[in-house]
Amino acid sequence: GAGVSQTPSNKVTEKGKYVELRCDPISGHTALYWYRQSLGQGPEFLIYFQGTGAADDSGLPNDRFFAVRPEGSVSTLKIQRTERGDSAVYLCASSLKPDSYEQYFGPGTRLTVT
């Protein structure tokens, strides 16, 4: 079956602009996670959804970052007033349940803020 998909694969935006990054999880997976990977670092947790609700958003760096999952499937990560420090690869993962053994990762969206 299809894996986790993310669009766009690359996004270049100017400082101060608003961006939306989309994640389409594996069908039937109830848990969805967003991570951010900066150059030379491992992925860092941003937010986790169980169904439609954000169960843990402790990793969001500030209030410019927001994510939604209105129907419990597709999720959108929204970044307002982008800054150059937001440049990174944004990864999405899903799992069948929150306590499932494996999180399946998507290919990521590479965001570059100029």
Added chain:
Amino acid sequence: AQSVSQHNHHVILSEAASLELGCNYSYGGTVNLFWYVQYPGQHLQLLLKYFSGDPLVKGIKGFEAEFIKSKFSFNLRKPSVQWSDTAEYFCAVKDSSYKLIFGSGTRLLVRP
């Protein structure tokens, strides 16, 4: 807060050499441990995991890892690497929350 340390940032080996990548974590409670691999141009894939039971776990492609609770370690090993093992390897831990905490990764280059 939990943290994961990977001591080797870059490793270069020749084919058939043995591999051991170090991983230490800070959490003292019950943890689930993972190694993920990212091959060039591909996304993160699970290599192996430890949840309970036998502390020596075997994963795909001949990799194995040993959980040593007293040392807070979960080192990755392979007896004989191949050129196709060239990739970046990430150790990760999951505690009672559901998020993964990753180390900074180790880039492995295997020379043919």
